[in-house]
Amino acid sequence: xxxxxxxxxxxxxxxxxxxxxxxxxxxxxxxxxxxxxxxxxxxxxxxxxxxxxxxxxxxxxxxxxxxxxxxxxxxxxxx
Amino acid sequence: xxxxxxxxxxxxxxxxxxxxxxxxxxxxxxxxxxxxxxxxxxxxxxxxxxxxxxxxxxxxxxxxxxxxxxxxxxxxxxxxxxxxxxxxxxxxxxxxxxxxxxxxxxxxxxxxxxxxxxxxxxxxxxxxxxxxxxxxxxxxxxxxxxxxxxxxxxxxxxxxxxxxxxxxxxxxxxxxxxxxxxxxxxxxxxxxxxxxxxxxxxxxxxxxxxxxxxxxxxxxxxxxxxxxxxxxxxxxxxxxxxxxxxxxxxxxxxxxxxxxxxxxxx
Numbered sequence: 001x002x003x004x005x006x007x008x009x010x011x012x013x014x015x016x017x018x019x020x021x022x023x024x025x026x027x028x029x030x031x032x033x034x035x036x037x038x039x040x041x042x043x044x045x046x047x048x049x050x051x052x053x054x055x056x057x058x059x060x061x062x063x064x065x066x067x068x069x070x071x072x073x074x075x076x077x078x079x
Numbered sequence: 080x081x082x083x084x085x086x087x088x089x090x091x092x093x094x095x096x097x098x099x100x101x102x103x104x105x106x107x108x109x110x111x112x113x114x115x116x117x118x119x120x121x122x123x124x125x126x127x128x129x130x131x132x133x134x135x136x137x138x139x140x141x142x143x144x145x146x147x148x149x150x151x152x153x154x155x156x157x158x159x160x161x162x163x164x165x166x167x168x169x170x171x172x173x174x175x176x177x178x179x180x181x182x183x184x185x186x187x188x189x190x191x192x193x194x195x196x197x198x199x200x201x202x203x204x205x206x207x208x209x210x211x212x213x214x215x216x217x218x219x220x221x222x223x224x225x226x227x228x229x230x231x232x233x234x235x236x237x238x239x240x241x242x243x244x245x246x247x248x249x250x251x252x253x254x255x256x257x258x259x260x261x262x263x264x265x266x267x268x269x270x271x272x273x274x275x276x277x278x279x280x281x282x283x284x285x286x287x288x289x290x291x292x293x294x295x296x297x298x299x300x301x302x303x304x305x306x307x308x309x310x311x312x313x314x315x316x317x318x319x320x321x322x323x324x325x326x327x328x329x330x331x332x333x334x335x336x337x338x339x340x341x342x343x344x345x
Contacts, residue, residue: 007126007186008107011179015289018175022296025287029303036310 085277092295099288106285111276115277126187128278132286134180137208140290142243152229162306166236167219168297172290174212180205187217192256201251201257208246211239226304250316 010042094302110128151157184202185195196202215235219228250259264306271279 003186003190004111004122004125006182008111009128010186011129012103012107014175014179014182019289019293019296022293022300026296026300026303028302029307032307033303033310036314055103069323072099 081319088299089295090256092292095288095295096292099285099292102281102285102294106282109274109281113274114278121193122279123187123190126183128282130180130183130187131279132282133183134205136282136286136290137173137176137180137205138243138246140287141169141176142208142240143292144169145236146240147241148232149240156301160225160229161319162288163232164298164301164305165294167215167232168213168294168301169234170239172297174209175293176286176290177209177212181209199256200253201246201255202325204206204215204242204246204249208239208242210232211235211242214241 106128110125114125114128116122145166148162150171152159152162152166181202184205188197189195217230218230218235221228221231223231249255250257269276
């Protein structure tokens with residue numbers, strides 16, 4: 001194999017491998033995004049889409065805010 | 080336009096990719112079989128139909144996009160993660176082209192100069208460009224707040240951009256083994272003619288189109304990564320809420336994570 005053939009083969013081969021690797025990476029991330037948009041939380045019903053996830057987050061935030069108040073109330077309840 | 084959520088896959092990018100492959104095919108065909116051997120270098124000159132175009136992409140296109148993206152990110156009025164993602168994508172694609180510049184130059188240098196590598200100013204500064212790009216990519220993997228990471232990377236990209244004029248003018252500033260302008264001299268006079276000139280031009284167009292396509296695909300990966308990160312955060316929050324949706328259990332979870340019965344510790 002001549003230097004010219006080697007140069008063309010290596011340059012175009014590396015570019016081709018990099019392009020294929022990029023496409024595979026893109027597909028993997030697209031699949032990950034699809035999976036995560038249909039994720040099933042542990043012990044809960046299936047979360048169908050992002051808006052439903054957001055609806056679940058809002059009450060969670062309220063509970064987190066309410067939790068310290070309940071902890072303060074707890075000692076009084078014990079006595 | 081194919082899209083997932085709000086992450087779109089533009090059709091023009093596919094067209095650019097197909098055009099890039101077609102132009103590349105014609106460049107290889109013209110470069111290897113149609114153009115005549117060079118009067119001085121013989122068939123070895125055929126390597127020059129791909130080496131200067133690859134170097135142009137690595138140096139000016141990738142370096143230019145990375146510099147512009149970083150400057151726009153650092154400038155408060157234009158600050159957006161779009162510019163950060165674009166610069167990061169450009170640096171990664173640029174690193175591949177910088178490596179290819181060194182490899183194809185080395186393959187040409189072995190029969191022309193008798194050595195695979197020389198510590199010549201042009202070669203050394205190009206190798207430094209490649210190392211700086213690897214450093215940028217390593218810095219990007221350091222865990223940090225997205226805004227902090229983007230600012231750090233933008234500053235690193237400016238350092239990469241500083242090396243670009245050094246590579247460009249190295250053959251004028253220092254006595255080097257590497258020749259001066261291959262296609263155009265400093266007075267913009269063309270050195271090549273006829274089918275050789277057309278093959279050169281097509282090579283520049285082909286590698287530029289391939290660069291745009293690779294940049295577009297790489298940019299989309301950056302967007303997808305960010306979207307997955309955001310979604311993971313939302314889902315983990317939703318799962319936390321789901322686990323504690325039974326009110327008595329939520330109140331009864333202690334700081335250590337163990338369930339504490341209602342009414343206090345045992």
